[in-house]
Amino acid sequence: DAKTTQPTSMDCAEGRAANLPCNHSTISGNEYVYWYRQIHSQGPQYIIHGLKNNETNEMASLIITEDRKSSTLILPHATLRDTAVYYCIVRVPLGGNQFYFGTGTSLTVIP
Amino acid sequence: GAGVSQSPRYKVAKRGQDVALRCDPISGHVSLFWYQQALGQGPEFLTYFQNEAQLDKSGLPSDRFFAERPEGSVSTLKIQRTQQEDSAVYLCASSMAVGPIYGYTFGSGTRLTVV
Numbered sequence: 250d251a252k253t254t255q256p257t258s259m260d261c262a263e264g265r266a267a268n269l270p271c272n273h274s275t276i277s278g279n280e281y282v283y284w285y286r287q288i289h290s291q292g293p294q295y296i297i298h299g300l301k302n303n304e305t306n307e308m309a310s311l312i313i314t315e316d317r318k319s320s321t322l323i324l325p326h327a328t329l330r331d332t333a334v335y336y337c338i339v340r341v342p343l344g345g346n347q348f349y350f351g352t353g354t355s356l357t358v359i360p
Numbered sequence: 361g362a363g364v365s366q367s368p369r370y371k372v373a374k375r376g377q378d379v380a381l382r383c384d385p386i387s388g389h390v391s392l393f394w395y396q397q398a399l400g401q402g403p404e405f406l407t408y409f410q411n412e413a414q415l416d417k418s419g420l421p422s423d424r425f426f427a428e429r430p431e432g433s434v435s436t437l438k439i440q441r442t443q444q445e446d447s448a449v450y451l452c453a454s455s456m457a458v459g460p461i462y463g464y465t466f467g468s469g470t471r472l473t474v475v
Contacts, residue, residue, distance in 0.1 A: 283463075292364070292451050292466030293403065336402060347393060347419070348464070350402030 252276070253337045258355040267324040269354050271337030274318045280341050282313060283348065284322045286333040293336065293350070296322065327358045362386075364467035366452050372473045373442045381437045381470045385454030393464065394427055394437050395451040403451055409435060442474045
């Protein structure tokens with residue numbers, strides 16, 4: 250049962266920042282926010298995760314609101330290869346806890 | 361290998377046939393998951409292994425589905441008497457350890473079509 254709400258689809262111009270929102274209003278104190286993406290015909294790919302602080306890596310930035318009820322994944326300079334379905338997932342970081350993917354946001358980067 | 365390898369990449373089965381799907385996780389990875397992804401949907405959890413122990417099989421949709429990982433490395437998902445509703449992509453994921461600092465690496469999946 251997905252605990253997150255994401256827009257079904259979004260477009261972004263190539264070279265611009267893509268901001269993908271996610272609502273997780275029922276997140277509990279020990280749940281992390283994870284982002285994965287899935288390019289057509291491939292398995293999901295890990296992007297980034299965080300608990301309460303903003304995080305940045307070579308792929309993206311994750312901004313989590315102070316109340317932790319929502320977050321935004323930012324792709325700073327979107328390319329055509331970023332076209333994919335993006336999944337926002339909340340999860341307790343225990344070994345056997347699976348990811349609930351939901352249906353994600355289909356991002357299309359437009360030339 | 362460098363990633364999670366799944367075979368076959370595509371499988372067409374006649375209804376009622378048994379199938380076996382293989383997952384080769386990254387060497388040394390402790391955790392292994394199987395997911396089922398129907399067309400247009402997100403992946404859905406099937407089962408979880410920690411080494412050779414199957415710790416959670418709550419997502420297996422029926423007793424026709426069986427998974428094993430006898431030596432804690434390669435895993436096989438078996439589906440007996442396949443039905444059309446079993447048509448989906450079956451994804452395998454592995455992780456070095458447990459906890460939030462390790463993301464899970466997914467294979468490209470096996471696309472099963474039951475005709």
